[in-house]
Amino acid sequence: MKRKRTLIQWAPLALTIPAKYLLPKRGNLLFFAISFATLFSAFICTAVALLALAATNGADIKISEKLSGIDSHVLVFPSDQYQTYMSGFQKLTPKLKEVPEIVAISPFLVCEAQLQSSVHDAKPLPATLKGIIAEQEISATNLVDYIEQGNLLSFLEKSKTELPILLGAGLAQNLNLSIDDELLIVRPELFNGEIRKFPTKIAGIFRTGIGLDYHLAYIPLDQAQLIAGVGDSTVTGIGIKGKDLLKADQLAMKVKKELGDKYRIEDWKSINPNVLGGISLLRNVSIILLYGVYLLVLVCLSCILLLVLHEKRRDIAVLLTLGMKPFHVQRAFAFLGLLIGVTGIAFAFLVSPIVIWVFNEYKIFALPPEVLMIDYVHFALELKHFLMVGLSELFLLILVGLLTTIGVYRLKPMVILRDE
Amino acid sequence: MNSDLITVNKLSKSYPSRQGKISVLYEIDLLIKKFEMTAIVGVSGSGKTTLLNLLGCLDRPDSGKIFYGSEEVTTLSNMELADYRNRHVGFVFQRFHLIPDLFSVENVLLPLRIAGISGTETMERAAKVLKDVDLEDKLWSKPSELSAGQMQRVAIARAIVNSPRVLLADEPTGNLDSSTANEIANLLENLTAREMAVVVATHNLELARRCAKCYELKNGRLQETNP
Numbered sequence: 001m002k003r004k005r006t007l008i009q010w011a012p013l014a015l016t017i018p019a020k021y022l023l024p025k026r027g028n029l030l031f032f033a034i035s036f037a038t039l040f041s042a043f044i045c046t047a048v049a050l051l052a053l054a055a056t057n058g059a060d061i062k063i064s065e066k067l068s069g070i071d072s073h074v075l076v077f078p079s080d081q082y083q084t085y086m087s088g089f090q091k092l093t094p095k096l097k098e099v100p101e102i103v104a105i106s107p108f109l110v111c112e113a114q115l116q117s118s119v120h121d122a123k124p125l126p127a128t129l130k131g132i133i134a135e136q137e138i139s140a141t142n143l144v145d146y147i148e149q150g151n152l153l154s155f156l157e158k159s160k161t162e163l164p165i166l167l168g169a170g171l172a173q174n175l176n177l178s179i180d181d182e183l184l185i186v187r188p189e190l191f192n193g194e195i196r197k198f199p200t201k202i203a204g205i206f207r208t209g210i211g212l213d214y215h216l217a218y219i220p221l222d223q224a225q226l227i228a229g230v231g232d233s234t235v236t237g238i239g240i241k242g243k244d245l246l247k248a249d250q251l252a253m254k255v256k257k258e259l260g261d262k263y264r265i266e267d268w269k270s271i272n273p274n275v276l277g278g279i280s281l282l283r284n285v286s287i288i289l290l291y292g293v294y295l296l297v298l299v300c301l302s303c304i305l306l307l308v309l310h311e312k313r314r315d316i317a318v319l320l321t322l323g324m325k326p327f328h329v330q331r332a333f334a335f336l337g338l339l340i341g342v343t344g345i346a347f348a349f350l351v352s353p354i355v356i357w358v359f360n361e362y363k364i365f366a367l368p369p370e371v372l373m374i375d376y377v378h379f380a381l382e383l384k385h386f387l388m389v390g391l392s393e394l395f396l397l398i399l400v401g402l403l404t405t406i407g408v409y410r411l412k413p414m415v416i417l418r419d420e
Numbered sequence: 421m422n423s424d425l426i427t428v429n430k431l432s433k434s435y436p437s438r439q440g441k442i443s444v445l446y447e448i449d450l451l452i453k454k455f456e457m458t459a460i461v462g463v464s465g466s467g468k469t470t471l472l473n474l475l476g477c478l479d480r481p482d483s484g485k486i487f488y489g490s491e492e493v494t495t496l497s498n499m500e501l502a503d504y505r506n507r508h509v510g511f512v513f514q515r516f517h518l519i520p521d522l523f524s525v526e527n528v529l530l531p532l533r534i535a536g537i538s539g540t541e542t543m544e545r546a547a548k549v550l551k552d553v554d555l556e557d558k559l560w561s562k563p564s565e566l567s568a569g570q571m572q573r574v575a576i577a578r579a580i581v582n583s584p585r586v587l588l589a590d591e592p593t594g595n596l597d598s599s600t601a602n603e604i605a606n607l608l609e610n611l612t613a614r615e616m617a618v619v620v621a622t623h624n625l626e627l628a629r630r631c632a633k634c635y636e637l638k639n640g641r642l643q644e645t646n647p
Contacts, residue, residue: 009528009542013533020521315519321478321530323506325499334437414473417513418590 042344072239131224150204334401431484510579
């Protein structure tokens with residue numbers, strides 16, 4: 001006796017018999033080749049599905065970050081949309097602290113002005129001044145991430161002694177100014193018969209990549225209140241940062257419940273419905289494509305199972321005469337399909353993260369940032385994508401395996417064995 | 421001790437065809453005893469395989485009853501029949517029908533695995549049965565590496581490894597030369613010593629003559645005959 005053991009004596013027949021059929025050997029090469037082709041298609045389809053989901057998710061994250069980047073997740077305004085300012089904002093702080101999902105709040109005041117270079121002979125440009133408390137804005141937005149030159153620290157330092165300003169990159173470019181240059185904030189209305197001008201110095205330049213860069217500038221809140229001619233308890237609104245950017249709409253509802261009808265609550269999603277609608281469409285198309293791809297794999301798999309059922313029907317008949325129950329035979333052959341499919345899926349699960357890392361690291365798929373707000377296709381693969389793809393494929397593989405092999409119940413073993 | 425193993429009462433079976441139903445077996449009565457080899461002879465298409473199908477619980481009769489001992493098997497569910505087949509019936513075919521992807525010993529231990537037995541016991545029992553049929557040196561041979569006689573021996577080993585009550589053999593010598601057919605006939609005859617009944621459907625009159633009883637199937641009816 002050359003060998004003492006065999007897998008069949010230990011492992012379930014439902015595993016060992018299909019495994020024997022999968023091995024490449026003489027007389028079995030066609031079956032092996034078709035199995036391998038199906039395995040490969042399962043691999044490709046799963047990898048494509050993961051890439052599609054990761055790309056959609058990446059676009060979702062990047063565009064969401066862009067849209068909400070220098071803004072808070074949720075904004076609180078006076079309920080009357082014609083009312084420019086709200087007063088007594090400090091009294092809202094304790095109420096907002098009641099909402100557990102709130103991470104930070106930052107009051108702001110927006111006013112219109114013109115900016116005029118004081119070192120160059122440039123024309124004044126209209127700008128939107130946003131007055132902020134820098135320490136709070138750092139916590140409530142991602143403004144820090146968008147500062148290209150200078151930093152918020154110097155902005156903070158300078159606000160104690162002078163009037164610093166953070167300029168959008170487009171505005172700085174049009175004014176032909178750079179960091180530490182001086183300029184004038186010009187309020188167009190007359191005050192005591194004079195146009196008011198406020199000398200300021202550029203403490204930093206930010207770039208968001210969207211239109212805000214061409215008209216937005218930040219100054220300290222107290223200075224903005226002075227320029228706007230309002231009291232120190234008056235602001236345009238309050239920005240709120242929640243724990244989850246993508247759940248800003250839910251947070252907005254909670255804030256509305258907490259503050260009541262005196263205030264209008266907006267979240268970044270409700271402010272950007274068109275872009276989000278586009279992303280949602282992209283996501284839905286991906287999911288439809290995903291199931292189209294699944295369908296392809298399942299058709300391949302059904303074909304191979306029908307082929308193997310036909311090829312191995314004599315073996316099946318033998319197993320039935322030996323007392324194997326049709327359900328167990330069906331399970332064994334369904335498992336064969338599962339084995340092929342799962343192997344392909346497993347390879348895809350191993351390879352896809354590596355491919356995605358390469359795509360992200362080398363920014364393989366570049367995009368025109370002025371059109372799509374992002375400069376390359378960012379792939380963000382998450383555990384939920386593996387679960388979504390893996391579980392749905394597993395379910396479909398089992399279903400197709402069982403349905404395709406249902407013919408086992410109709411086999412007449414003795415007729416097959418007599419005729420073959 | 422009651423030696424009656426299988427009792428068949430008024431067993432009928434017909435198959436649908438374009439011309440209507442064709443009656444293959446008509447109100448057959450049959451008694452199979454332990455320690456006995458019984459032959460079923462008849463021309464091709466006379467219904468020998470159909471009768472073995474019914475005796476082996478692979479098909480259901482239109483009417484009539486089959487008893488294994490005192491237990492009526494015609495009323496059992498499909499699942500119970502599969503269990504019954506596994507534990508009490510062994511099959512041997514004209515073309516051996518070994519699974520070509522498996523070694524001899526793996527083919528033989530299949531019924532044990534189906535019965536839920538696993539581990540070293542399966543290997544020991546399969547090896548012992550293969551030794552009983554003089555194939556102890558062919559445990560790890562694939563069917564393609566065996567002669568026709570050796571393949572039939574492996575098939576017999578597979579059929580008896582679970583110690584069934586009856587062995588049903590459909591033309592067991594049909595594919596063998598006369599010398600090998602004689603060896604297989606000896607082997608089948610020896611099995612009756614294991615408290616086993618052997619039923620062979622055959623055209624081989626030599627084999628039929630070695631049986632304790634011989635029945636001829638003709639026009640759907642079974643009658644005892646002398647081959």
